Amino acid sequence: MGDWGAKVTIDGKGVTSTEPRDYAFNSLYALVKIFQEGSGTVTVANNSFATVTIDHNLGFIPIAIAFCENVPSSGNFYVGAYASIFTDSTLLSGLTSMDSYVTTTQLVLVFYNNSGASRNLRYNYRIFADDGS
Amino acid sequence: MTALNYGIKIVKAGKSITSSDLRDIIMSSKFTMLKQHSTSTGSATFNPKDTTKYVDFTHNLGYVPFFLAYMSCSSMEDGKERMIPGYTWASFPASGDESITGFSNAYANSSIVRCSLNLTNPYNQIKILYDQLYWEFWSGDAGIVVGNAGGGGKSTAYRFPAVPLTKNQSITEANMEIKNVFSGDGAANTKYTVYGIDEDNVGDVDIDKARTDAYDNREQSKVSGCFNFGTDCLDQVREIIARNNWASGNNMGFIIKENGSDSGSFIDGFDGTTAELTVVKSGTMVVTFRVIIFKDKIL
Numbered sequence: 261m262g263d264w265g266a267k268v269t270i271d272g273k274g275v276t277s278t279e280p281r282d283y284a285f286n287s288l289y290a291l292v293k294i295f296q297e298g299s300g301t302v303t304v305a306n307n308s309f310a311t312v313t314i315d316h317n318l319g320f321i322p323i324a325i326a327f328c329e330n331v332p333s334s335g336n337f338y339v340g341a342y343a344s345i346f347t348d349s350t351l352l353s354g355l356t357s358m359d360s361y362v363t364t365t366q367l368v369l370v371f372y373n374n375s376g377a378s379r380n381l382r383y384n385y386r387i388f389a390d391d392g393s
Numbered sequence: 394m395t396a397l398n399y400g401i402k403i404v405k406a407g408k409s410i411t412s413s414d415l416r417d418i419i420m421s422s423k424f425t426m427l428k429q430h431s432t433s434t435g436s437a438t439f440n441p442k443d444t445t446k447y448v449d450f451t452h453n454l455g456y457v458p459f460f461l462a463y464m465s466c467s468s469m470e471d472g473k474e475r476m477i478p479g480y481t482w483a484s485f486p487a488s489g490d491e492s493i494t495g496f497s498n499a500y501a502n503s504s505i506v507r508c509s510l511n512l513t514n515p516y517n518q519i520k521i522l523y524d525q526l527y528w529e530f531w532s533g534d535a536g537i538v539v540g541n542a543g544g545g546g547k548s549t550a551y552r553f554p555a556v557p558l559t560k561n562q563s564i565t566e567a568n569m570e571i572k573n574v575f576s577g578d579g580a581a582n583t584k585y586t587v588y589g590i591d592e593d594n595v596g597d598v599d600i601d602k603a604r605t606d607a608y609d610n611r612e613q614s615k616v617s618g619c620f621n622f623g624t625d626c627l628d629q630v631r632e633i634i635a636r637n638n639w640a641s642g643n644n645m646g647f648i649i650k651e652n653g654s655d656s657g658s659f660i661d662g663f664d665g666t667t668a669e670l671t672v673v674k675s676g677t678m679v680v681t682f683r684v685i686i687f688k689d690k691i692l
Contacts, residue, residue, distance in 0.1 A: 287419050290419050292427065293415070294426060335457065337500055338478070338499065339499050340478045384692065389424060
């Protein structure tokens with residue numbers, strides 16, 4: 261069987277390079293494909309949890325990542341959960357956080373609000389058609 | 394006119410292009426992929442007593458981009474980059490195997506990506522609560538921290554357990570704070586002297602133990618109500634950890650010795666009186682963040 265395939269290098273790099281980072285595309289390496297993306301807003305009462313469930317039904321546990329605007333209208337989207345054991349001044353009036361997990365059928369985002377008032381939290385997610393294996 | 398199903402699909406070796414398992418596909422024009430915008434690193438230095446540092450990465454995209462972030466710290470966990478967000482711990486073998494903990498976070502807005510590390514305790518600062526107190530009683534069970542309540546001066550001694558300082562470790566500050574005390578009736582200052590206990594590993598404390606050459610004469614003015622007072626003990630701590638058999642984890646002791654206070658001038662203690670030793674060590678820690686920003690938009 262011949263060494264067939266396709267590859268495209270980035271500017272200034274040769275197609276004989278053995279450095280994976282030199283390639284914009286190389287059929288030798290799997291690429292991470294965005295399967296599903298989306299965003300939304302969830303209302304979380306003070307001192308409460310709220311859960312958002314996103315179906316993907318891929319049949320395997322995919323790579324996924326989510327962002328959350330922990331402080332409404334701040335424009336600052338935290339990657340993953342906001343990690344803390346204490347109230348941080350950057351969160352203004354209290355602590356809001358997001359936890360997440362993935363199953364073979366769903367991405368689940370769990371929001372927690374301890375800011376002292378109800379919050380409308382914006383989130384954004386990507387689910388990839390890959391499991392990293 | 395009917396749209397045709399044009400496109401490109403490349404599958405892994407040995408897999409069929411009709412496979413329904415999306416993981417078999419290396420590339421398909423049906424799916425978009427993340428498009429890298431930039432990779433940047435930036436560092437911030439934790440000085441002693443710092444708790445929070447962050448680095449901003451400007452991206453100039455004009456919208457909130459998708460990103461990933463990692464962090465590493467100098468002198469610990471060589472070769473590791475931790476994903477952000479995360480709960481971070483590490484040990485410093487040169488500093489008595491103590492650990493530090495912190496929380497890393499990152500967010501993006503339309504102009505920057507900010508990465509931060511918040512330590513749960515100030516960097517290179519240790520606090521130890523006393524575990525043993527020797528004091529002289531005035532009357533009944535009323536203990537005098539230091540001073541002259543009448544009938545002669547009274548003194549106290551304190552032990553702090555498992556002090557995580559190595560022999561001759563470089564330190565910049567040491568302070569002992571006595572908490573929850575009251576002033577006596579006298580208006581004059583209470584005069585006292587602070588000594589270290591000149592032992593490698595202090596057992597039971599008392600006020601007659603051998604004292605360090607280093608000492609400080611202090612005065613405490615009268616205060617209304619319950620209060621705390623602190624006293625520098627840097628030279629005493631330096632002398633103790635310079636002893637031949639001092640080792641990290643040993644107990645350290647101090648004596649607060651009455652030093653000629655007027656009758657009625659004293660600092661009164663009770664069951665709620667405590668003592669805390671705070672030491673600040675030398676050294677800095679550099680935290681380096683790495684951010685991969687993609688052209689893909691979050692918002």
